Amino acid sequence: MGGLIRSWPMQTHYSVPEFNKTAFNCPHCGAFAEQKWSELRCDIFAHQNDWELGRTLELLKNKGYSELDAAHMRYEQAGGIFAAICAHCKKYSYWLERKMLWPAASTIEMPNPDMPEECQKLYMEARIIAGQSPRAAAALLRLCVEKFILALGGTEKKLADGIQALIDNGKISQAEQEYLHICRLIGNDAVHPREISLSDSPEIVLPLFRFLNILVQRTISAEKERSNFIAGLPSNIQQKITAHKEAGAADWDK
Template sequence: MTSPPTLWKSGFSCPNCGVEAHQSWFNCYAANRAPSRSDIHKQQPSPTSDAAFGMTPRVTLGTPSPNIHSQGNIPVQNISISKCYSCSEAAIWIGTRLIWPKFTPDIKPHIYMPPAIKADFVEACSILQLSPRGAAALVRVALEKLINHLVGEAVKPNDGIQTLVDRGMPERVQKMCDAVRIITNDSVHLGTINSNDDLASATKLFHLVNAIVDQTIGLDILADEIYGELPHDKIQFVENRKRGAARKSAASINTGK
């Protein structure tokens, strides 16, 4: 599982090259600033400055010049730059949000996820960076559709989860369903997930939904596929064993044993 870009984290999946790599962090300094009323003398660009040659002022990585009289030492607040060890490309952050390049988490829907649920899953993933709260709302829609799919009818998420538990759904799957239900509900109605949160917390919701699909749909399909490839006589032997066990159980009930 790769980790999404997160402010000041020492390593994550690079938004430029996609490699999970170490990241170096830099503050941003201005090459110049707009004149203010406190300026006594009008600032003139030096003959060697970018402005003198009609060039756009550059933003470079690293420590600024120690010349305290240079306006290149002016720190730009709330802007950070990360540099990938693998590709040496930079990423620009404003506050806690990655602004450039655009990052779409590489989270693929489970291969056996029903199409209607997959559409919401993919759309949620596409807006995760820009709106974690909006992504959480779509994940909740996907969970509701998944529960309805498993139950076989439209139900409230809480009631649907209990129905599945009554039908024998493992406790670990119940915990995953309730975790997604509670987190997404709180994020939508209480605003506990917002644009200032790192992507790691919101990304876990997608992995949980994939895990629920795997445990409730994927394993059944895989088991049926493998079982169906067994020799017919072996399958018949197993079916006879099951029928024999059922008759024995029924006889025990009838005799009160």
């Protein structure tokens, strides 16, 4: 079965679990893997003992039903419930009316689409396991913060130093610095528990997902929107903006 996982093309984005999809990121293990689907059926003769079951099948045979007909009569469809088994972890997800019943869909928001790809992967891993292991999720989010700082031009030194470098370079505000330090400190305690017991207070981890999305919005998304807006301005205004940037002029009326 492992070969089936390796045979899929290289995956670069998170693939959302969807009904009847042949492959997606498993809601249990997070791996991108083949999903084999089957419709659940129930045994309507399950309440019978072996002797009673034998008698029932014999009666059906005497009435002219074949063994195949009897099997179809015995196993009825279970109300349109489907199961998909992951080729990687061998765990099932269960679906009704094209919606996943189990495991319960995460209520944690999806990552900002402008989040760097490597950060998105870590975010999604943390999102999948947050309910089962808040500590592991916090550790992954700390790593996500490290990658995010590097994407903004920070250093590969200590995480606290990387955050300070972004402040010094004017890449983030004091408020954004606080968000990053909160993620760093909670992530530190996930790896080396000191003051916070994440097993006792899993709700502490959930806001970190929101913090990261806010950070991406205020930095990458905001800059992207600003650049797109300027690109749509008349050329004479664009030239003035460029000239003032190069001159470092404070007075825009000059």
